[in-house]
Amino acid sequence: MAGSAARAALLDQELETMQRLDIITLAKQRRNMVIPACRLPAELLTRIASFAQLDWAPSRKRGNRVSTLGWIGMSHVCSSWRMVLVSTPSLWCSIPCLELSPRCMPDVLARTRHLGLTLTLTTNTFADATGPSCAPALRLWMGLPISRRTRHLLIKDGTETFRANSWSTLLLHSMPMLESLSINLGQGSSAHARDDLVLPGDMFGSISPPRLSSIKLSNCSLPWGSGLYSASVTYLSLIMDPRNTATSPTFAQFGELFARLTSLTFLLLHDVFPTSPNPAHLVRLPATLKSVRLGSSANGTPNDCLGTFIRSELPIQASYSISIAKNRPGFDNDLVSRSITHLFHSPPEPPVELFLHYRSFVVNFNPRWNASSMRGGTKWFQKFVDQRQRYLKVSDNQSHDDALFPNLHRMRLESLKYLNVTGETMSLMNSTQNPEWWKSTFTSARHIVGLAVDYVPELIHLLCALADDSSSLLFPLLKTVILCRYADGQTGNPVTLAEYDAAQLQVSLIDFLHVRKQNGALTLELRVEEGALGPEELRRVEEVVNVVVF
Template sequence: MQPENMNVDALDVWSPLVDQRFAISGVDAHSQLSSYDAELALVHKAYVMAKRRRNMLAPACRVPSEVLSAIFALAQLDWIPEYSAQEGDEGVYDLGWIYVSHVCSHWRDVALRTPSLWNTINCLALPHRSAFSVYHRSKRLPLSLTVRTNTNLYDYEELKRAATAWLTPIVCSRINAVTLLDCVDEDLALVAAVCSQHMPELSCLEVCAEVDETVQCLPARFCSGARPAKVTLFGCLPHWNTTLLSPALTHLSLHAGTSVNGALLPPWAHFAALLSSLQLLEELHLDDIFPPVLFNTPYTVVALPSSLKTLDLAASRYCYQCLKFFVSLQIPPKSQVNIVMKEIEPPQFVEDIVTELPSALKMLHGTDENDALPAELVVDPFTVDIYMDELRGESWTTDTIRDSHVRATSGPRAHMSVHPGEALQDAWERSALRVIPHLLTLPLHNLSALALSRVAVEVLVQGGHVSGLSAAKGVRLGLEVRGYAMLLAVLCVGDLDRGFDLLPALEIVHLHIGASDSKTGISESDCTSDMLALAYFVTERRDGGAPLKEIVVQKGLENWDVWDAVRSVVTVNFVAFNT
């Protein structure tokens, strides 16, 4: 039937019906109004039913419920509800992905019948009056709650009402994960008080406190009765006798973020006993939270469990204590170890910290030998990276790691990073390069790789520090593709009788595009003096009886003419290094 015929048929049916049901008669107006109201109520029900049936024929409503649920879940990832307010104006809630449930009754029905859409909740981004309905829609699924406080959006009383509405006792009994973000001191105290209710199902806790002067300590009853597997605290400390630090822990991360009042730290014996009790621990991250180690106690050495996969230690204010803490640990041989000393602040001195390095290197190396050495050093003006295992070929680099992230490798690796930081006034005082003279006093006969940035080459050669490499023999050398000519000149010094003075067994040089050059671009003409120095260097090494085996160059530089000239002396290969 054609659409116009359908319209004619509908008109033929409905016109007489409307005329009959809504005809004006001579009865009193009050009775007729009541009759019309009853008729209109039935018409409205019919309208709603007809519209629903009509919408079911639309393409959007013919999508299977399972597919719609998956689409809604994807929308939930990026279209996040949020609350915003300008100063002096009433706040506005943006419901984000929840708007999909307002499109039509079918979409709403699918959304409401999908509990997994409602068990991950950013509490303060939704009106607190909706708390009950949201929890009801989540059925019996475990709940994951995020509370992001913000004093620019919420006053104390409003925050109190919202937190109380969302964190009721019945809800707390179902909570699987709690994340508290952007908490200032007053907010943290309020939310901590609300979170003192019993949470027997809690498995993951994350608290991020915004602190200015010193970290705060959470109350003993915070998340009462909880024995989570994962705990992450930033800017706050746990109560050291809380059930949050139970033997059930598999991941523990404590980050100070600012200075720590020593009175808030537990005695060494207590902390050592705590670590010894965590027999399921897989990851341990500590940042500037190191109770002073007391030797000659029952816990002089703390044996970490064999389950430990990752140990991350970071320090800026308490670097010396960090190293002291590290050497008091007994670490499983397959654990990945990462130590970062960053933004070292006065009154600490790099020289004092370096005195502890030999002991720390022994621990990183997993040996009691006095000459435990790093396998690879990566040096730039800001950071020194110390690796106890040589990097794999695709990970060769002249770039240091500026945070606690460690590049992924196929096997375990120990890594230490020293970053003096910008707080010091003098450029040399805040330079990581002043660590190098101390490192070069160590026996370096096992050093297998050294990578230097362009500025590191300049400072080390001009300062005469490069002579400390005389003990290193078979070192793989990494350089930026520009600025290394002066170093190669030093490496050519020697004679046929005694051989070369520095790096006499050098076999591989790998060349990289520096960080600054990768942004601005670089051409062969920018590196003319370095390319000439390279050609001279490989020839001198060959003629001196210590030929290089290989030069490895970062991909992207294959078209440079110099490689054809160098290939007559040494093999040249190109590699896409990890960046």
């Protein structure tokens, strides 16, 4: 009996030990140490967490919305993961402020180890019709202790919640470490000018404002003489609701602004232009600019956009993109022709490649042929970011009248080596183009060696022009032709040609290739996108020229 009692006592002691939380935790940790996922190197785990942050943000419960920790839940997988993630300050410095419970704030800030902060305040998912005011949250995250550590500030208000809580007064705190500012207020529901579009002039401290490197403002603006527009700014993006013309600068303010931005490399302006620019005034853009993007929306001021552009002195090494909509009455078509001259006749050197897309011109100055890339084709401008491109688009959704292509003769064509034409372009010009149009328009383009086109019924006019040897040949040095399969602009699905169109195109293509061969032209190479030509068509073409299918 005594032996049994002793064994029972030992077993009771063992059970008691096994029920201790610290022993259970230790046992689980030892078990997890043999799991490969729990033994990931710290550098790899933090890298994975940084990627997870991009698309797996935490969110708070509001209405029917489920609360989630997002990427922070990774710190609950095991103790080793938690130890690594919690001890990596850089992971905690980007804070989605309105998505975290106030109870989390002390812990999150402690994990940043006093590094600079990136604060994101967005109301797109914060407020709803029955939700609480976000004023307490704004005061919490934009208070003085946190403002002193803020390096990047992103504010996005798509619900006018901030406006209802006088949020702009919270921007008066000093932010000495602030490097980038992004504020997007949305267009709001009112068709009238809003009274909160101009931000406080003494924002972030008027005595010693931060030296920002990046400013992005949408549907709001700083006073044009603000000290935040300083020589330290390298990135500037200003987008305005065209209904709020009260915030438009004068031409003098516009010129003074860029006189101060001596380090600017990127500029985006959309519906932020002086009204009725004075022809006698010129704006000198900073010589440091590498990329300039100008635009005007359907309800905007395209005349002011183009008028300001043609009165600007352009840094010749920068890339330019100008996109306007001329839907409004009173559009001055003469500004288009003047803009073409200003944009395409003042480059550092003659253009090499011309891209004709639906209601747009794109010129490239690099010696390589972008469309010859197997990833490029006639859509290369959508896939390549080139610092030496110039782009002009004039759209009109309410009219079929085209303000751009009648000015094609104003382009510098004599230096071109490569020409790319989309199916949308040929469809747009179908009422005016014919073989003679192609020959007369491109008569000076005698150095073209590469041609990329979509295989569409309207291509027949260009093929007939290329086959016409009654006088001088069009593109006499042509060496490579790229045929791309045409895809619907909205769905992206390949378009199948009707039988008669396909037959007519086949005949015209073979005729063009035979004529060039008979005239002793340079050896042609035909590159065909898979699916553009059928097996029988390819066989016929291969009897005349070398064919490469991509």
